[in-house]
Amino acid sequence: MSAMTLSKEILSDTEMGALVSGHLPTQGVKLSHEVQSPPTKNCSSNLDWVHDLTSNYPARRARAEGNSEIPIKTLGKTVSYTPLDVPDPPSVSPTNVDGIASIWDDSSAYWRHYSPMKIGDDYVPMKLWRETYRRLYPGCEIWDAIKQNWWNCFHVMEEYHRIGREAFWAKRSTLTGTKCSTNTILKSLKTERRNAIEAEYAYIVKNASSFKKSLSYQKKGSVRPIRSKSSVVRRYREQNRNKFL
Incomplete structure (x- = not known):
């Protein structure tokens, strides 16, 4: 780090x-x-x-x-x-x-x-x-x-x-030892990030539903709940930083 x-x-x-x-x-x-x-x-x-x-x-x-x-x-x-x-x-x-x-x-x-x-x-x-x-x-x-x-x-x-x-490179190479292309690596990383968000969101819904319900934002004078999974996970990570580092 x-x-x-x-x-x-x-x-x-x-x-x-x-x-x-x-x-x-x-x-x-x-x-x-x-x-x-x-x-x-x-x-x-x-x-x-x-x-x-x-x-x-x-x-x-x-x-x-x-x-x-x-x-x-x-x-x-x-x-x-x-x-x-x-x-x-x-x-x-x-x-x-x-x-x-x-x-x-x-x-x-x-x-x-x-x-x-x-x-x-x-x-x-x-x-x-x-x-x-x-x-x-x-x-x-x-x-x-x-x-x-x-x-x-x-x-x-x-x-x-x-x-x-x-x-x-052990993780990002083929079975024959050829290094994966950057595009392949980026696609894999994107999939892994998406899967991590899905897993953490499911955890929050199951174990911290009150936290999820407390999240909101203001738009045009009205308070609206935050529904984006990535936004919910990001807020939860910020509040529980040691848990997902």
Whole structure:
């Protein structure tokens, strides 16, 4: 499990004014270890699956230029930057699972002290790209463009790091030892998540019906019960975190 933590500081108008001083506000990304010096060898030699998409976001910097309403995010050890310091995201294919593992989490044994995304001289692990690009500035659509690929990588990496590389490939290979394709792995993981939700929902209905009945949300001034199985299970997990970790 990553040692990373996340907190968000909301600045007062006075603090924001003092910070901005005519410039864009800074944000922060936590790197769970000390920032590593750039590798002396070409670590990207096996990362042909990484492609730069800078040309796909030509209007991004222009749209960020006049923005000064972005709150500071503090994520432990901080690398300060403005939205203009953030490069356009690399397009990373989830097909190279071991390659993704090497850039995913800087607290992992698989981390190679390299990421195709950098802020200044600091390599930002892929696990933090969501924090970096999501709502980077008002109207920013970058996250919408990359989130499907990122979530696919997230689901694969969640199991990969939880059980380890050898156990992962023992589970995600054919009887002849051939590694399953990423699409096959993603389909299996989706089925397993759905089955887990069904099983946990059945448990809640049987053993915690009062909890299920207590769940509700407001819409157009009226209170409505939460009926989605995944929403019920998510709320139950949050309340009983130790039970389903």
